[in-house]
Amino acid sequence: MATFLSREVCPTIKNILLLDSEGKRVAVKYYSNDWPTNSAKLAFEKSVFTKTQKTNARTEEIAMLENNIIVYRFVQDLHFFVTGGDDENELILATVLHGFFDAVTLILRNNVEQREALENLDLILLCLDEIVDGGMILETDGSIIAGKAATNSNMDDGASLSEQTISQALATAREHLTRSLLS
Amino acid sequence: MAQPLVKKDDDRDDEAEYSPFLGIEKGAVLQEARVFNDPQLDARRCSQVITKLLYLLNQGETFTKIEATEVFFSVTKLFQSRDIGLRRMVYLMIKELSPSADEVIIVTSSLMKDMNSRTDMYRANAIRVLCRITDGTLLTQIERYLKQAIVDKNPVVASAALVSGIHLLQTNPEIVKRWSNEVQEAVQSRAALVQFHALALLHQIRQNDRLAVSKLVTSLTKGTVRSPLAQCLLIRYTSQVIRESGVNTQTGDRPFYDYLEGCLRHKAEMVIFEAARAITVLSGVTTRELTPAITVLQLFLSSSKPVLRFAAVRTLNKVAMTHPMAVTNCNIDMESLISDQNRSIATLAITTLLKTGNESSVDRLMKQITNFMSDIADEFKIVVVDAIRSLCLKFPLKYRSLMNFLSNILREEGGFEYKKAIVDSIVILIRDIPDAKESGLLHLCEFIEDCEFTYLSTQILHFLGNEGPKTSDPSKYIRYIYNRVILENATVRASAVSTLAKFGAMIDSLKPRIFILLRRCLFDNDDEVRDRATLYLNTLGGDGSVVETDKDVKEFLFGSLDIPLTNMETSLKNYIQNPSEEPFDINSVPKEVKSQPLVEKKAPGKKPTGLGAPPTGPTSTADTYERILSSIPEFTSFGKLFKSSAPVELTEAETEYAVNVVKHIFDRHVVFQYNCTNTIPEQLLENVFVIVDASEAEEFSEVGSKPLKSLPYDTPGQTFVAFEKPEGVPAVGKFSNMLRFTVKEVDTSTGEAEDDGVEDEYQLEDFEVVAADYMVKVGVSNFRNAWESMGPDFERIDEYGLGPRESLAEAVSTVINLLGMQPCEGTEVVPSNSRSHSCLLSGLYIGNMKVLVRLSFGIDASKEVAMKLAVRSEDENVSDTIHDIVASG
Secondary structure, three states, X not given: OOOOOOOOOOOOOOEEEEEEOOXXXXXXXXXXXOOOOHHHHHHHHHXXXXXXXXXXXXOOEEEXXXXXXXXXXXXXXXXXXXXXXXXXXXXXXXXXXXXXXXXXXXXXXXXXXXXXXXXXXXXXXXXXXXXXXXXXXXXXXXXXXXXXXHOOOOOOOOHHHHHHHHHHHHHHHHHHHHHHHHO | OOXXXXXXXXXXXXXXXXXXXXXXXXXXXXXXXXXXXXXXXXXXXXXXXXXXXXHHHHOOOOXXXXXXXXXXXXXXXXXXXXXXXXXXXXXXXXXXXXXXXXXXXXXXXHHHHHHOOOOHHHHHHHHHHHXXXXXXXXXXXXXXXXXXXXXXXXXXXHHHHHHHHHHHHHHOHHHHHHHHHHHHHHHOOOOHHHHHXXXXXXXXXHOOOHHXXXXXXXXXXXXXXXXXXHHHHHHHHHHHHHHHHOOXXXXXXXXXXXXXXXXXXXXXXXXXXXXXXXXXXXXXXXXXXXXXXXXXXXXXXXXXXXXXXXXXXXXXXHHHHHOHHHHHHHHHHHHXXXXXXXXXXXXXXXXXXXXXXXXXXXXXXXXXXXXXXXXXXXXXXXXXXXXHHHHHHHOHHHHHHHHHHHHHHHHOOOOHHXXXXXXXXXXXXXXXXXXXXXXHHHHHHHHHHOOOOHHHHHHHHHHHHHHHHHOOOOHHHHHHHHHHHHHOOHHHHHHHHHHHHHXXXXXXXXXXXXXXXXXXXXXXXOHHHHHHHHHHHHHOOOOOOOOOOOHHHHHHHHOOOOOOHHHHHHHHHHHHHOOOOOOOOHHHOOOOOOOOOHHHHHOOOOOOOHXXXXXXXXOOHHHHHHHHHHOXXXXXXXXXXXXXXXXXXOOOOOOOEEEEEEEEEOOOEEEEEEEXXXXXXXXXXXXXXXXXXXXXXXXXXXXXXXXXXXXXXXXXXXXXXEEEOOOOOOOOEEXXXXXXXXXXXXXXXXXXXXXXXXXXXXXXXXXXXXHHHHXXXXXXXXXXXXXXXXXXXXXXXXXXXXXXXXXXXXXXXXXXXXXXXXXXXXXXXXXOOOOEEEEEEEEEEXXXXXXXXXXXXXXXXXXXXXXXXXXXEOOHHHHHHHHHHHHHO
């Protein structure tokens, strides 16, 4: 993975985690070399999970752990985390979390829970791929991210249908956003 | 799910059954992956298999090289399918497999085809995949396409190319740097994120060219940057430029400050916060510059979003360390954060308040914190305890309530680290605030009555042994200490025995009682406890005769081991490995501190505070010198150290080797202590010594020297040279010095030094021993009384013309420095424009002779200064000598 020469200058995401209600992985993506082995990653996930477990993170919450800043949000049995260095602008991390969360909500059609997430794991992995590339923020707008990932609706017809899916997704997105604004 | 009333646990089991990946197994999935090779591709099924493979990788499963290659080759077959979804999964899979160079060639043509496809989604993703897996040679082939992609009208494609460029810059900078023009064009893009990515890449391309970065910032801060993320980047670049350019000295204005302040009014919170943060860390930021930033942060404090509150309070916490006054405006908002749901925010708020609070708010604050402490985790509590300790040192008058707070939380439940933090804090307060000593010691005593941590108990007992005997009523501690002997484990019992012995050694009246207690310990069932009791009974003379404890015993009980423990350990290990009849000789242990490995030095510099620090507390430099000198056998015969001068620098600042000298004056000797520091990481100096040429100091003759065995990087060491001089005579002279040593190259990565060294020398500056070196500054509180009681027997009075001087003040300070005496009653200060001045000096001359001096100065219109010098001392020779010093100076 690329090393970040000017890491302190460019906003950098260290990892994005989606864990279940027992702290097990649903989907995770690491962009930094801070956790070189799988066991280091698992240990980090465990400590993040235990530290945040008891909080009520219906909206975005924030914590510090081992010189990292973690913003997180829980819905039902899904726990969303975004990690950055302790010099990072907290609000940038929150924006990324927001994008990720919105995108997943759209993809799972508001049915944000573990089983649904696992059944649509391909879409969630595509989502992660569209949010951050090698630590660099690629896109932060949930509906756009979901739109890009949902191109992959598994109906194997031509391109015309996928166009349709984008507009569908966008419509859902708009609807969802309006609702969240009104509520 | 059909029965909504089932118990929750069953429900969960049910869900687990439902997981599409239940019982998934690598071997089986790899078998399944054969469908990729089917002539008639089932896109949906292939997608599913890829998802399973990705799931396995995501769970931490690894593929062997062969497995990975096999999967990779079959995945490449899927480029035949035209299914968009499947293609996306293929891209993901290729990135995850990170194929080797010879495998990359297989997919290159397919990816390049996709890069030029009509579908934007293909293009963007193909660029990212290709750039991720490619190497330099291939990059030149696709460079043309990438440059086009950067300025593509589709923002997703442009961003993909730009972000790939950022990654490629690390590996192939020369290629990416050729894209400057395109990247610059992309900075003007209307798409927000393209602008962000382009700006990041452009800056990275130019980051080593200060002028270019400065130009970039100048032009962009005037224009419009649409994306909030890009705006944040620009703020960071701007702070960088500010850091490097510094304040405009003429106007006092800071370049670009206006831009940062403008950003505080941006509509995106992200940008506002970034700007506020940037302002708070400006070097040498003024209160005027800080104020607008603090104001927006204060607004954030009452935001409904935890992230915003956290960000604001964390920044303010940092500001409070350097500019506590600037943050006080936010105190009310911060106090309401103490009850914040998010405990990180609450802790940050409390520690900030502790830094900014004034003396009057301490009590109120402590009340609030008490409620708060019960529901936060230990790690936060430690932060609070540290903050309270510094607060107490800041407001020593408030020690009572703060000490009470500490003792209360000491009694509550908590882990070792937390308790240790509290105990350390109490110990530091006891040391630094004399009034707090008695109550602090009692709190500690009560704590060890019910302490589950052996380490803390022993440390407290040790501390108690040193401090307890010095209190007004030492006997009250005995009960606590002896309780330990009755109730605790062997380790604690042994230290309690030592503590008892210390009380016995220091306080003769307690001796009989201590002896009774120690004798009881002779029946302890632990060897160590019994041994200690026997040893102390013997050393203290517990055979019945109550004698005054002699100095050696006190030294034995209280003195710290002057041998580095690591050396002791090595010596003891050697001794055990080579058994001999000889008893172990502690004097054979080398006293030099071994060079520490570099790695260890880099460890976070924890100051030895609290219990870990030497128990005697801060020692004065004089004590330190005396200890150092007395540890060198060659110098022990010189008698008592009379005076040590302040260090005189013998090298310019920032040279290869930094050397200064301290002049130690004895009755018949002087010892020069050369403090050397090696500032070159690649060098180890060995056998370091100074050659002193005393040809211009006739009365001195060299009698010995002590070279320094080794001088590693950044670890100061000392070498000494001793001279003999006539007794009691203030011999003066000039010494020129040459540093000699053997240089060895050091491999900085391993810290190992080469075996062969080269002899080298380094010229140091000269220094002089002057009359003032024989005078110790000792003040008297009432000069008139002292003067009268000294009497006129050995008074000597004379008048001197000092010639033309710059000012009266200059003349006065010259004479004071010449004599090296302590000015009394503030008489060293000369009111401006005065024509005459009297100055009173006192000091202790070598041979412990008290000297008092009255100086009367007068200055005339031509700035000629005249001085009358009256000396009184205990010896007429000394009085004469003072006149000689002035006459020859």
